[in-house]
Amino acid sequence: MDVLLILPILLPLLTAVAALLVWNRRPVQGALGVLGTVALLGAGLALLDAIWRDGVRTLQVGNWPDPFGITLSADLFSAIMVVLAGLIGLAAAVYSLGSMDPDRERFGYYPLFHFLLMGVCGAFLTGDIFNLYVWFEVMLIASFVLMVLGGERAQLEGGIKYVTLNLMASALFLAAVGILYGVTGALNMADLAHRLRYVEQPGLMTALAVLFLVAFGIKAAVFPLFFWLPASYHTPPVAVSALFSGLLTKVGVYALIRVFTRLFVQDAGYLHAIILVIAGLTMVTGVLGAVAQTEVRRLLSFHIVSQIGYLLMGLGLFTPAALAGAVFFMAHVVLAKAALFLVGGIAHRLRGTYDLKKLGGLYRSHPGLAVLFLLPALSLAGLPPLSGFFAKLALVWAGLETRQFAIVAVALGVSLLTLFSMMKIWNEAFWKPLGENDPPPAGGTSPALWLPVAGLAALTVLIGLAAGPLFVLSLRAAEQLLGM
Amino acid sequence: MFSLILSTAVRYLFPLMMLFSVFILLRGHNEPGGGFVGGLVVAAAFSFYAIAYGVPAARRTLGVDPRVLIGVGLLMAVGSGLLSVLQGQPFMTGLWAGIALPVLGKLGTPLLFDVGVYLVVIGVMLTIIFTLAEE
Amino acid sequence: METVLAFVIGGLYAAGLYMLMRRSIVKLVIGLALMSQAANLLIFTLGRLIRGRPALIPPDAAALAGPFADPVPQALILTAIVISFGVHAFTIILVKRAYQTVGTDDLDDMRNTDLLS
Amino acid sequence: MVVAVLSGFLLAITAPGVVRLTRGASGWLLALLPAALTVYFVHYLEPVTAGRAVAVSYPWAPDLGVSLSFYLDGLSLLFALLICGIGALVVVYADRYLHGHPHLGRFYVYLLAFMASMLGLVLAGNVLTMFIFWELTSLTSFLLIGFEHEREAARAAALQALLVTGAGGLALLAGLVLLGQVGGSMEFPALLNGGRAIQSHSLYLPILLLILAGAFTKSAQFPFHFWLPGAMEAPTPVSAYLHSATMVKAGVYLLARLSPILGGSDAWHYMVVGVGAATMLLGALVALWQRDLKRILAYSTVSALGALVLLLGLDTVLSVKAAMLFLLAHALYKGALFLVAGAVDHETGTRDVTRLGRLARAMPLTAVAAGLAALSMAGLPPMLGFISKELLYEAQLQAPRAAALVTGAGVLANVFLVAVAGTVGMSLFFRRRADLPKTPHEAPPAMLLGPLLLAGMGLSWGLFPEVIANSLLSAAVSAVRAEATTVKLKLWHGVNPVFALSVLTLAAGAGVYAARGVIRRVGPLADIVGRWGPQRWYTLLLAGLNGLARAQTRLLQNGYLRVYLMVIIVTTVGLAGFALLLWGGLSGLIGDLSDVRPNEGIIAGLILAAALMAVLTSSRLAAAAALSIIGYGVAIIYMLFSAPDLAMTQFAVETLTVILFVLVVYRLPRFAPLSGRRARVRDALLALLAGALITALVLTATAVPRQSHLASYFVENSWTRAHGRNVVNVILVDFRALDTLGEITVLSVAAIGVYALLRLRLEKPTGREHSPPEGTCRLGEDV
Known part of the structure; x- marks a missing residue:
């Protein structure tokens, strides 16, 4: 009996339902949105604390015994992810208060927002492979609707690619689950891990692992499966982009890490080699995409792709230190990236554009925003002593320790290019003087916009300062992942 | 002429279909059927009603916005699971009344859950159908 | 029969993927429908096929005896069918809206969000 | 000592306030701290000269080898005194130099933060802590070079300095981590105790190269020296302080610090002396051709740095x-x-x-x-x-x-x-x-x-x-x-x-x-250097990078959904097919056909034929009909093989989907043959290949023996404990009710989605072209 495990799923669901029932009262919905995320964050922290003290926790939903019923299972990694979901949710919910247009709010923005969180948290907590599929779908459909909510042309064009490619991933995932059940007769992941050891079909097993790799790889936006992301992430309102950037691809990575530390560990050589190659290519193609862009949100979208490569690097290296690096990196990148999207949103508010060529003068007029940009931006580029530095250090450390020099070189080179493209934003939007013919300021801002950005920026600093204990936490999480 | 036949037919069919849907819903635990298919039957009934008498009339007959049905259905489904939590059991543990009714068999929270599914499906289908019809 | 269905599944996947690769957004929807149909059939087939023995416990018994069809894949497929119904309903409307807004059903005219400015 | 370093950062934060409150005298006031620090470090002269190094250490991220440790010996002391002493003078100087500048406060933030970082760098007792401060000096240098940020040249110079030193910094990071891993500690005292033992390790040369790359870029050694003259875009106090007296000597400091560990080998000798000598000569020579006073000084600084490096190389x-x-x-x-x-x-x-x-x-x-x-x-x-x-x-x-x-x-x-x-x-x-x-x-x-x-x-x-x-x-x-x-x-x-x-x-x-x-x-030399020097290479490299990035993005992110799909399919088929071929699994491919009953065969054939029809037809209604044939055919299969619930649901859902499809598609245009014959053949082959892979997977998987222990448990407990006879339904509402909860959530969200898509239109349909933002599209422009 452990209600903590179900709360991160139920709280968003109940919030969503409540928001659904007060459909026409926007202020109430907004308040509910914030309250719901606060509660989710609280539940996540309580869960993290409980697991830190007592170890991995499971809950048999419906009281049906393991492995017959659906098991919810939370280790430190799950709990960290739930906390991150709560943080990003809170930031985006508060930001939405000050930025979401009334029309979108009238058409279910807040219920969708929380349905999305529900799916995300469900995916983090489930210990059942088919249940994971269900949560993926909850998350997906909610993200589909959020993506196109508003029906602007760009949203629809991007949305179609987003929907198609993600459904392709779902179909692959479903097929893989079907085969898995057909071969083992099991759905519970612990049970599966046990039974897969006795399947004497290495070819089939590896092929199956590849199906999972591709299905989750599409959702995680790795090379060469990432196309849906840069095509669509810049089209919805920035609060939605921030929410997506913080959570959606990360669920894909989470699933990859889960499946490849738990289920497919027999024939690791082929798979880990593939994962490392994918990791390197993802970093490089993503960052080059970012370098080519001159629109803030597009640039940041490509960076999401690039950063996913680092997470995969941790998985591909497959040592406790490397996985700990991936976990740490996850926390870092989720917060930093959401902060950057929100900063972009504020810049858009102030200048009426996301185009770097037309932006400018923000350093002079809004030094506060400059600081709030610089912190997550430099963190993303891995500059010390911010969160990104320790995340990078952990991965570089693990890579050098295992003598995987190529991937380390790529990781370091890409961080330089990350710095380059971040400073491109800095130079163009902040340092460059505003031209005379450029658009006038578009609108005002409110504390609801600044508060989440400031909070997230502060977190990237805090994570850097508290890197020691947080890395210990990551290490424990990695050890749990590896069943140590 | 056609619409007359249709509306007459619907007048008699509509209550029948509603009854049938409840039947499907309730027998689902023991025979093929259940909340999903039951909900679809209701949705079909209302679709016919809307074709015969128009969407506004169908909406009036329904009485509530279908969106509310979705919310209530979800709430019922979750609530059925939360009852066991209140009793200190894991989420969604089935709770059963001691007595068994003739048609239904035993009464329990899974049945409540299925009713939640039923309501959600009605709400979802009608939201889609009404919105499309009003295009 | 599993063998035959394996080819049916493969055929459905092939047809679905082919449709997905067309330029028309309507064909896209057809492709997605075929794909999910195929995935469901795949789960069903891999649950092993048994004729005429549904997992219904007779009124006079407490449990099923003898061979019966695996109810688990059926339950999974039921869930998957409903989910994909919801998703497809949404996708169909999305395609409709995209057509109305963009003014074409040709995907090649929907590249603006990707292209470098 | 921690206080000494951190006080600079603290003062940096308060600097804008100080400037606002004490306009005119803020330089003198702010200089009190570096002056006090100078005195503080002078006090260490005696113990340090007597050979007593001072060390303190606090844990930071011990598992990553990072500790906040500081180590003061003669070398650190020399640098610390320079940093604080010259720092005090520069702080005083800058107040007058930038008199009346609106951003004087920010200037002091950066300058004092730099001072603190530089102090941290030379006092760090942990290689990674040193690296942290190292990067901070690069960053503060960036902000200071770009202080006159409204000028394009200043922005470009700042970025160039950051990129060059940043690149070196990354190499340095790798080198330092390797050094620590090989040497067994990240602390300088421990590493220094190990002496030159590392030099026999197989990774010595890579470590040396990486660390030298860091030191050479920071200390503006040839061929990385070019950022330093560019850095003269900074206000002059900055040039005096960072780009001549302190920061550029960080590389020299590093060489000196590590020479007891890495120095003395042939590789060290040739590289350090060679690069140092080249830099020394080049800087002195080029300085002669300059007309800008600051650039003259900058090149002579390059020369001096070269001389310093050369001397350390001689060892x-x-x-x-x-x-x-x-x-x-x-x-x-x-x-x-x-x-x-x-x-x-x-x-x-x-x-x-x-x-x-x-x-x-x-x-x-x-x-x-x-x-x-x-x-x-x-x-x-x-x-x-x-x-x-x-x-x-x-x-x-x-x-x-x-x-x-x-x-x-x-x-x-x-x-x-x-x-x-x-x-x-x-x-x-x-x-x-x-x-x-x-x-x-x-x-x-x-x-x-x-x-x-x-x-x-x-x-x-x-x-x-x-x-x-x-x-x-x-x-x-x-x-x-x-x-x-x-x-x-x-x-x-x-x-x-x-x-x-x-x-x-x-x-x-x-x-x-x-x-x-x-x-x-x-002056031909200046021209030659200008045209063929590393500055030119930097520009070319940057342009090349941008070109590559754009070309790659155009190639990959091309906007064609079908290409994206193709890539995914090829990846999947390639990777999975390779595994299947390599590790077997295709053995049981030809399965047993004897158990197929005629009616079943017909249904299967019908489904395949309908699939073919859906693919080939150019009529939307025919496609819808084909879809429904497939759907009903699948439903019949479910019925034949003991899945009545499934069949029922499938019938219902199929009907609904087709109705919806027809309703909507009816208003869409007819299918036009959009792609050519070659594309169709290629796509068909690819699709068939993928289909074949799936078929192979299914056949292989069905050949694996297994029992479903889940099924037997559910069948046993469905009636006795869950009070239902329809096991499938009991699974849905009880055994795996959580799945169903997710499922109805998906439905609910889909309904909201449909509703919102149909009702909420923030943008009017615009016909063919995307409405351009105001002021970007002019008449007569090519579109």
Whole structure:
């Protein structure tokens, strides 16, 4: 009996339902949105604390015994992810208060927002492979609707690619689950891990692992499966982009890490080699995409792709230190990236554009925003002593320790290019003087916009300062992942 | 002429279909059927009603916005699971009344859950159908 | 029969993927429908096929005896069918809206969000 | 010591407030901290000279090898004193130099943060902590170079400096981590205790190369030197402080710090000496061709850095002595000269040496400071620079390898530097012609203090070298040599080969100085360097990078959904097919067909035929019909194989989907043959390949024996414990009700989605083209 495990799923669901029932009262919905995320964050922290003290926790939903019923299972990694979901949710919910247009709010923005969180948290907590599929779908459909909510042309064009490619991933995932059940007769992941050891079909097993790799790889936006992301992430309102950037691809990575530390560990050589190659290519193609862009949100979208490569690097290296690096990196990148999207949103508010060529003068007029940009931006580029530095250090450390020099070189080179493209934003939007013919300021801002950005920026600093204990936490999480 | 036949037919069919849907819903635990298919039957009934008498009339007959049905259905489904939590059991543990009714068999929270599914499906289908019809 | 269905599944996947690769957004929807149909059939087939023995416990018994069809894949497929119904309903409307807004059903005219400015 | 470092950061944060409150006097006020720190570090002179290094350590991220440890020995102390001492003078100076600048507060934030970072760098006792501060100095340098951010040139120079030092920093990070892993500790004291044992490790060479890359980029060694002249875009106090006296010497510091561990090998020798010598010569040579006063000084700094690196590369006691002394002497005279250059620029409005002149009368004190500093730079007695140059020659003459070559390079570089010193020390002030935008006055006291004090120290320590020799320099040399060493300095060594070289240098230098006008006019070298130098390569590299990025993005993110799909399919089929082929699994492919009943076969055939029809038809209704045939066919299969619930749901859902499809698609245009025949064939082949893979997977998987223990459990407990006879339904509402909860959530969201899509339209349909943002599209433009 452990209600903590179900709360991160139920709280968003109940919030969503409540928001659904007060459909026409926007202020109430907004308040509910914030309250719901606060509660989710609280539940996540309580869960993290409980697991830190007592170890991995499971809950048999419906009281049906393991492995017959659906098991919810939370280790430190799950709990960290739930906390991150709560943080990003809170930031985006508060930001939405000050930025979401009334029309979108009238058409279910807040219920969708929380349905999305529900799916995300469900995916983090489930210990059942088919249940994971269900949560993926909850998350997906909610993200589909959020993506196109508003029906602007760009949203629809991007949305179609987003929907198609993600459904392709779902179909692959479903097929893989079907085969898995057909071969083992099991759905519970612990049970599966046990039974897969006795399947004497290495070819089939590896092929199956590849199906999972591709299905989750599409959702995680790795090379060469990432196309849906840069095509669509810049089209919805920035609060939605921030929410997506913080959570959606990360669920894909989470699933990859889960499946490849738990289920497919027999024939690791082929798979880990593939994962490392994918990791390197993802970093490089993503960052080059970012370098080519001159629109803030597009640039940041490509960076999401690039950063996913680092997470995969941790998985591909497959040592406790490397996985700990991936976990740490996850926390870092989720917060930093959401902060950057929100900063972009504020810049858009102030200048009426996301185009770097037309932006400018923000350093002079809004030094506060400059600081709030610089912190997550430099963190993303891995500059010390911010969160990104320790995340990078952990991965570089693990890579050098295992003598995987190529991937380390790529990781370091890409961080330089990350710095380059971040400073491109800095130079163009902040340092460059505003031209005379450029658009006038578009609108005002409110504390609801600044508060989440400031909070997230502060977190990237805090994570850097508290890197020691947080890395210990990551290490424990990695050890749990590896069943140590 | 056609619409007359249709509306007459619907007048008699509509209550029948509603009854049938409840039947499907309730027998689902023991025979093929259940909340999903039951909900679809209701949705079909209302679709016919809307074709015969128009969407506004169908909406009036329904009485509530279908969106509310979705919310209530979800709430019922979750609530059925939360009852066991209140009793200190894991989420969604089935709770059963001691007595068994003739048609239904035993009464329990899974049945409540299925009713939640039923309501959600009605709400979802009608939201889609009404919105499309009003295009 | 599993063998035959394996080819049916493969055929459905092939047809679905082919449709997905067309330029028309309507064909896209057809492709997605075929794909999910195929995935469901795949789960069903891999649950092993048994004729005429549904997992219904007779009124006079407490449990099923003898061979019966695996109810688990059926339950999974039921869930998957409903989910994909919801998703497809949404996708169909999305395609409709995209057509109305963009003014074409040709995907090649929907590249603006990707292209470098 | 932690407080000493952190106090700088704290003061940095409060600087804007201080500036706002104490306008005009803020420089003096803020300088109190560095001045106090100077005094604080002077107090360490005695214990450190006595060989007692001070170390403190606090854990930060122990599992990553990062601890907040500090370590003060002679080397750190020398640097710390330079940083704080010159820092105090620069802080005072900057207040007047940037008088009235709206962002003076921000300037102090960056400057003080830099000071604190630099202190942290030289005091760090942990390699990674040192690296953290190292990067912070790069960052603060970036912000300071771009201080005049409204100018494009300043922004570009800032970025260039950041990228070059950043790239080196990354190499350094890898090198340091490897060093720590190989050496078994990330702490300097522990590593120093290990001595040169690392050099026999197979990773020694990579470690060395990586660390040298970091040191060379930071200390502007050839071919990475080009960022330093660019950095002259920064306000002059910054140039004086960061880009001559302190930050650029971080690389030198690192070489000195690590030479007891990494130094002495052949690889070290050739690379460090070679690069140092090249840099030394190049910097001195190019300085001659410059017209901008600050760029002249910048190139002469490059040359000096090269000399320092060269000396450390020689790795003898004498060379280290020379290096430490030269480090000090150079910081004093170059700092003074930069500050003078700032004052001159400030007062006259130009930095072009061909326009400057006649300043001695208007700015006498500045002239004195400049003269003294230039004397030191030229290596004339009785300045500290003279002793330093003598020692430098001596060390070069006694170089373990190729002494003649090394000495020759040293003399040549110094000849040029004498000429440069003449330019900055004499021609500015005593040349008869001048063409000044402004009428100059003597610089204010705040701007005189620094140059006079620095130049004065150069003179006084030249006269009394033992003041620093016995304490500070001995301690520093001991630290670098990792053995107790005493330094003895004398102004006058008598007439010996070194003195002869000095005289030769002076004579030749005077000649070059006299001919400087001619040289500058001929000037092919400047052109060649401009056209083929590393600056050019940097520009090309950046352009190439942008080009590559754009080309790659156009290629990959091409906007064609079908291409994206193709890539996914090819990836899946490739990777999975490869695995299946490689590790077998295709054995049981030809399954058993004997159990197929005719009606089942017909249904299967019907489904396949309908699929083919859906693919081939050009009618939307036919496609819908084909879809429904497939759906119903699948439903029948479910029915035939014991899944009544499934069949029922499938019928219902199929009907609904088809209705929806027809309703919507009816309004869409007819299918037009959009793709060509070749594309269709290619796609069909690819699709068939993928289908074949799935078929193979299914066949292989069905051949694997298994029982479903889940099924038997559910069947046993469905009635007894879950009170339902329809096991499938019981699974849905009880055993796996959580799935169903998710499922109805999906439905609910889909309904909201449909509703919102149909009702909410923030943008009116615009027909063909995306409505461009206002003001971007003009009539007559090609679209």
